[in-house]
Amino acid sequence: MKSRDPRVQRIVERFERLQAADVETLGEIYSANARFKDPFNEVQGVAAIQQIFRHMFVALDGPRFVIRDVVVDG
Secondary structure, three states, X not given: OOOOOHHHHHHHHHHHOOOHXXXXXXXXXXXXXXXXXXXXXXXXXXXXXXXXXXXXXXXXXXXXXXXXXXXXXX
């Protein structure tokens, strides 16, 4: 997936290359009070988001993200 907006493209590439060691740097792209929701979790705050990603890397074999589309508003 290629975005015309270089800021969006950097985030897409970061998630597509995300490794367990990168979880500690998620505060660089999430604001302190960010909300995260998926089919299994709904949390607020960088620490809670990091915990979800840490669990993902422990519980799954070779998890990865494939970004197929993005929506940008504002």
